[in-house]
Amino acid sequence: MPEYASLIQLSLKTHGPMIDAAGADHLVRRQGWLELYRTPEKLAARVKEAEEARRLYGVEFAQLDRAALEEKEPSLSDTIIGAIHWLDPWTVADPGGLVAAYAQAFSKDGGRILQSDIKSVQQVGDRWQVNTAAEVLEVDNVVVALGPWAGSWLKELGYHFPTFVKRGYHMHYAPQAPAKLNFWVMDAEVGYLLAPMNAGIRLTTGAELDRLDAPADVNQLGAAEKVARGVFPLGERRDEAPWKGARPCLPDMKPVIGPAPRHPGLWLAFGHGHQGFTLGPATGHLLADMMEGQPTAINMAPFRADRF
Numbered sequence: 001m002p003e004y005a006s007l008i009q010l011s012l013k014t015h016g017p018m019i020d021a022a023g024a025d026h027l028v029r030r031q032g033w034l035e036l037y038r039t040p041e042k043l044a045a046r047v048k049e050a051e052e053a054r055r056l057y058g059v060e061f062a063q064l065d066r067a068a069l070e071e072k073e074p075s076l077s078d079t080i081i082g083a084i085h086w087l088d089p090w091t092v093a094d095p096g097g098l099v100a101a102y103a104q105a106f107s108k109d110g111g112r113i114l115q116s117d118i119k120s121v122q123q124v125g126d127r128w129q130v131n132t133a134a135e136v137l138e139v140d141n142v143v144v145a146l147g148p149w150a151g152s153w154l155k156e157l158g159y160h161f162p163t164f165v166k167r168g169y170h171m172h173y174a175p176q177a178p179a180k181l182n183f184w185v186m187d188a189e190v191g192y193l194l195a196p197m198n199a200g201i202r203l204t205t206g207a208e209l210d211r212l213d214a215p216a217d218v219n220q221l222g223a224a225e226k227v228a229r230g231v232f233p234l235g236e237r238r239d240e241a242p243w244k245g246a247r248p249c250l251p252d253m254k255p256v257i258g259p260a261p262r263h264p265g266l267w268l269a270f271g272h273g274h275q276g277f278t279l280g281p282a283t284g285h286l287l288a289d290m291m292e293g294q295p296t297a298i299n300m301a302p303f304r305a306d307r308f
């Protein structure tokens with residue numbers, strides 16, 4: 001989807017200066033990631049798609065046979081016959097740590113961060129009043145960046161976005177010496193990811209379609225763990241319970257970024273699906289330019305709120 005490509009292509013350009021400003025380079029690895037395959041036919045079909053992506057969008061990759069893969073990841077079981085090495089992406093060994101470093105750099109630059117529950121938001125004349133559990137704020141502009149909670153919150157202002165969530169889980173495992181995981185790897189034919197994080201080897205699951213507030217179902221993680229243990233030697237679990245998150249989605253799998261159609265001073269930034277961490281800084285830049293009436297780096301029409 002060309003319009004999604006235009007957005008995602010801003011991600012490294014916008015994270016880069018923030019990583020520098022936050023002094024957080026030690027959290028970032030610039031070595032791409034590996035998409036693992038079990039069957040030659042599926043790998044060959046995916047290579048065709050990768051070639052098309054390279055032609056259309058300039059994304060770089062290398063095809064690895066078993067021997068080339070073994071040089072990068074010697075501890076994978078031989079059920080894995082090859083991989084695509086996506087060369088451009090960066091990975092982060094502690095996403096929470098990186099966001100905390102961004103927040104610290106923002107505060108050091110004079111920004112103010114208030115962490116509190118928002119109780120209500122009202123338009124008062126041409127300004128906005130935000131009532132939080134801690135204090136009442138009078139402001140010119142409000143940005144609704146409430147992820148999976150944005151849809152229900154916006155109903156109160158008369159907007160009905162068809163939001164839904166794709167839930168997912170992760171768990172950290174101790175490494176089992178001498179095995180070592182060097183890259184982020186995705187077991188593409190099954191649909192989970194293993195990543196060498198600071199907290200341990202993280203297993204992340206794919207999409208679970210359920211309500212935001214439905215109880216956690218540990219079976220998805222359990223099933224992925226069973227398969228993953230056959231691919232890479234994982235040690236014991238390190239977290240008491242699996243982490244559960246929700247990817248905030250809209251039916252066309254594109255976010256809404258821009259002004260609210262009927263409320264001057266109200267701005268929307270939600271629906272970032274699988275890539276909200278990746279797209280946070282790009283979204284912030286684009287919104288800031290729109291709020292200041294400046295030209296944006298990309299065409300924002302595909303991300304307008306009134307497409308729904």
Ligand SMILES: Cc1cc2nc3c(=O)[nH]c(=O)nc-3n(C[C@H](O)[C@H](O)[C@H](O)COP(=O)(O)OP(=O)(O)OC[C@H]3O[C@@H](n4cnc5c(N)ncnc54)[C@H](O)[C@@H]3O)c2cc1C
Binds near residue numbers: 167246
């Ligand atoms: C298993 C899993 C793996 C993922 N992996 C990746 C990945 O590798 N890369 C990537 O880019 N993305 C990934 N994502 C997606 C990413 O987590 C989301 O896209 C991203 O968190 C969305 O960001 P957001 O700021 O819009 O929403 P959120 O991060 O959900 O933030 C919304 C915030 O609003 C707050 N809030 C809600 N109501 C109120 C209120 N009344 N008052 C005050 N605050 C309120 C919430 O507490 C929350 O902090 C993954 C998601 C899952 C579930």
